[in-house]
Amino acid sequence: MGQFQTKLLLATKNQGKVKEFQHFFAELGWHVEAVPQDAPDVVEDKDTFAGNAIKKAEEIAKAYHMPALADDSGLEVDALQGRPGVYSARYAGEHATDVENNTKLVGELAEVSDESRTARFVSAIALARPGQETLVSFGTLDGAILRAGRGTQGFGYDPLFVLPDRDKTLAELSLEEKNLISHRAKALRGMIEMLKMEGHTGAESETDKGIGE
Numbered sequence: 011m012g013q014f015q016t017k018l019l020l021a022t023k024n025q026g027k028v029k030e031f032q033h034f035f036a037e038l039g040w041h042v043e044a045v046p047q048d049a050p051d052v053v054e055d056k057d058t059f060a061g062n063a064i065k066k067a068e069e070i071a072k073a074y075h076m077p078a079l080a081d082d083s084g085l086e087v088d089a090l091q092g093r094p095g096v097y098s099a100r101y102a103g104e105h106a107t108d109v110e111n112n113t114k115l116v117g118e119l120a121e122v123s124d125e126s127r128t129a130r131f132v133s134a135i136a137l138a139r140p141g142q143e144t145l146v147s148f149g150t151l152d153g154a155i156l157r158a159g160r161g162t163q164g165f166g167y168d169p170l171f172v173l174p175d176r177d178k179t180l181a182e183l184s185l186e187e188k189n190l191i192s193h194r195a196k197a198l199r200g201m202i203e204m205l206k207m208e209g210h211t212g213a214e215s216e217t218d219k220g221i222g223e
């Protein structure tokens with residue numbers, strides 16, 4: 011057995027993201043755990059997804075002296091010139107619920123035609139490791155915004171986000187199906203590729219040291 015062992019913290023308090031991350035990493039055999047609910051709140055005051063992801067990952071890695079992975083993500087709607095973007099979680103107000111954000115989005119797009127309702131999810135993933143350079147990776151997923159939600163899976167804007175080629179919303183997909191195509195999964199796969207290029211090629215190597223060392 012090799013010494014490769016990967017332990018990292020998920021720097022998110024979003025339980026929907028935690029589920030997606032844990033499902034993703036279970037297949038790789040990595041041990042990941044979510045930060046406790048009472049972890050320090052990171053202020054997301056950057057104007058890019060990458061800026062906020064780096065800030066969340068680095069603050070949590072520093073606080074817990076462990077590698078930490080963060081996602082900053084959101085929805086870019088073409089008819090709204092890319093809004094809500096980095097403000098997606100706060101679209102309907104500072105402590106808005108998913109339902110409030112979805113209601114606001116449906117209202118903002120009420121006059122927009124079916125053909126002009128295109129949008130994409132964007133994810134920036136940052137991996138911060140004590141004493142090492144932070145890595146950043148991106149993923150996107152194209153779709154369109156419905157006039158009313160469909161489905162009960164997932165979180166956030168999933169019920170409104172339809173995949174045109176499948177006529178299904180993200181909330182009508184299982185966790186497994188969403189993780190095959192989502193912006194976050196694409197960004198995570200890019201991150202794994204970056205780690206491989208750094209030399210963390212897998213569990214079989216005796217010399218691999220794990221990403222925290």
Ligand SMILES: O=c1nc[nH]c2c1ncn2[C@H]1C[C@H](O)[C@@H](COP(=O)(O)OP(=O)(O)OP(=O)(O)O)O1
Nearest residue numbers: 022023024081082083084085098099165166167168
């Ligand atoms: O796959 C997704 N399906 C539906 N909605 C999504 C998705 N991915 C991001 N979103 C929305 C949710 C939230 O309105 C915003 C993320 O905001 P963002 O700050 O990154 O996450 P958050 O505040 O919920 O948790 P945290 O910062 O602790 O990771 O974009």
Ligand SMILES: [Mg+2]
Nearest residue numbers: 024054082099
């Ligand atoms: Mg947030």
